[in-house]
Amino acid sequence: MGSRVTRRRFSAGMAGGAVAVAGRSAFGALGANERVRLGIIGVGNRGDQLIDAFKPHADAEVVAICDVYAPYREFAAKKVGGQPFLTGDFRELVGRKDLDAVIIATPDHWHALPFVHACAAGKHVYVEKPLSLVVSEGRAMIEAAKKHDRVVQVGIHRRSVPSCRKAVEAIRGGAIGKMTACRSFHISNEWPLGIGNPPDSAPPPGLDWDMWLGPAPKVPYNENRCFYKFRWFREYSGGQMTNFGTHWLDLIQWAIGQDAPRGVFAVGTRGNIPDNRGVPDTMEAVWDYPDGTIVSFSQYNANASPGAANKSYVEFRGTEGTMLLQGDGMVIVPEVVRGEPLPALDPTNRKGNQRQAAATRPAGGKPIKFRGSSSDTVHHARNFLDCIKTKGVCNCPIEAGHRSTAATLIANIAGDRKKYLAWDAENERFTNDEEANKALAYEYRAPWQLA
Ligand SMILES: NC(=O)c1ccc[n+]([C@@H]2O[C@H](COP(=O)([O-])OP(=O)(O)OC[C@H]3O[C@@H](n4cnc5c(N)ncnc54)[C@H](O)[C@@H]3O)[C@@H](O)[C@H]2O)c1
Missing domain, CATH: 3.30.360.10 (Dihydrodipicolinate Reductase; domain 2)
Incomplete structure (x- = not known):
């Protein structure tokens, strides 16, 4: 049986305490000169770009790599150098005690699950856009980040690009x-x-x-x-x-x-x-x-x-x-x-x-x-590292990433329904189409559950 992602189920599951592995120093702030130890999940096109974006920062190192495609894992391992931990199962990566933060660059349907696991395991998270596949996942991700008090950067990197900030x-x-x-x-x-x-x-x-x-x-x-x-x-x-x-x-x-x-x-x-x-x-x-x-x-x-x-x-x-x-x-x-x-x-x-x-x-x-300068992601990566150290709020915090993602997700639903959909943003529901509300969540294939 699949699992329907709802606020209620998610909260109940987390209260049950499914995953609890503390990171190296993940629950406390890192010192200004300390290196941030990163694990990356998904090292295809964007994951490879993110390795490049973190590389110029001397206080960051990728020490663990997860991808379900072995050749990409091996390619990324050569790129980061050293002896990174390699796995095809994100749960093994997020559970590692030697990591401070996790980067998620998997396809969109694979953002919410590793995100929630990573937060519960005490890791800060850089997660790619769009934040989620459906609106209810994004809400569950916000709750996980809040509950575990994690620093989150959503990969909408223009928030850190000087020309966009100036605009x-x-x-x-x-x-x-x-x-x-x-x-x-x-x-x-x-x-x-x-x-x-x-x-x-x-x-x-x-x-x-x-x-x-x-x-x-x-x-x-x-x-x-x-x-x-x-x-x-x-x-x-x-x-x-x-x-x-x-x-x-x-x-x-x-x-x-x-x-x-x-x-x-x-x-x-x-x-x-x-x-x-x-x-x-x-x-x-x-x-x-x-x-x-x-x-x-x-x-x-x-x-x-x-x-x-x-x-x-x-x-x-x-x-x-x-x-x-x-x-x-x-x-x-x-x-x-x-x-x-x-x-x-x-x-x-x-x-x-x-x-x-x-x-x-x-x-x-x-x-x-x-x-402006080029729209690269180096600034966004820097901002994430800084916020981990200061416990600050990133340039694209999860609430902003969720709201921007949700605007596009509801547009796709309106396209499917071919009608104007009135949106109650506070309750994250359509007010003029009950059928459309069903598309705000979806059934996960077993054994996957967000809670
Ligand atoms: N911020 C940006 O400008 C930007 C640019 C490109 C892509 N993205 C985002 O990055 C994400 C990835 O896109 P992409 O172009 O890199 O796709 P991709 O297919 O090139 O890479 C995705 C990688 O994730 C791996 N993967 C799939 N399921 C996995 C799992 N369960 N565990 C571990 N690895 C898994 C795949 O094997 C693949 O290597 C998307 O959400 C996309 O929207 C953002």
Whole structure:
């Protein structure tokens, strides 16, 4: 039998005291010069990048590695050097007494379980985005971090990138006036091949496919479901909505100072690319926020206009200007704003009325450009290490990571339901669709249980 993840069950289970292994000095703060001993779970694409992001910091060392694919474990072991502890079972890693912190870079359906175990074992945690596969997991993760008083950094690394911090500071300081709308995009043309349509097959040697699936339904191995491409299957992830959308929704909610939307509408289609993906290749989502700001995310994966592939950017549209933020820099285009009210329109003078209307349009004042440093993750890793030592709050604490992830998760549910869903953020429930509420949690495959 699977386990339904709910707040009540999770709390009851933790009170029962399932896992209790203290780390080296994990329950106390580390000295400023002490090395933070790290274990990493999942060393594929992102895990490998995170090893690089922690490497420049002399006070961090990776001493334990877990992956269900033996060749990746061995590759990572060579990279970190020394004699790291190697395992395919995260429970063996989080239970080690010689670790202070754990990095989780597994596919999204494998974030919550190792996170909760790691907190209970007294480890601080750096966990990749999106925080969870479903909203109820994210809530359970917050409770675990609180209960065990752990330092958590969610891998939404733009929170530590200087140019993004500067952009948010500028917006919050009123640089573009009152925010009206924020539009965000992920654009790349994957047509006509996409991820293809490979047949099911035997898993590659060295891969524990059953463990890779974990709490997800048991299905035969298909190469598209596994390394990196799991993103295109809802059993393990949420498509570009949660992959890239989480980064942008986080930046937007942070900039406009709003924790959560009061509703979302979304629609998606996946017929444009003839591959076996289970998520839309084209999608539009619109959220409305309590302060009146309208936010959107457009995912176009079968069309790459305005030109270059992999265009990912955000437009912040304010009453006094527009900030365009992309990659490693931003541009502010000021509005030309009328200083006095519009004169009354003359019903007999159509041409004159058009001229008056035109006078209120932006004339594209001189752009203000900032260039930031590259959007790498080294700063985010540094911030995590510092917070472990000071017991401080990280740049992307778990509550923020959860709220940004939840915004995208509910958009996928709205896309499935093809309707506007009203969201009660405090209680984390939809108020106008009971059916939609069922998608906020899911049944784990036995023997996995979050509690
Ligand atoms: N912050 C960012 O910008 C960023 C960038 C890329 C990926 N990510 C996130 O990182 C996560 C991983 O993505 P990826 O691109 O590295 O995928 P990937 O498939 O390349 O790597 C995932 C690794 O986890 C391993 N794994 C699966 N189940 C496991 C388990 N139970 N225990 C141990 N290892 C397990 C796989 O074998 C694989 O090596 C995703 O959640 C993704 O959203 C974040």
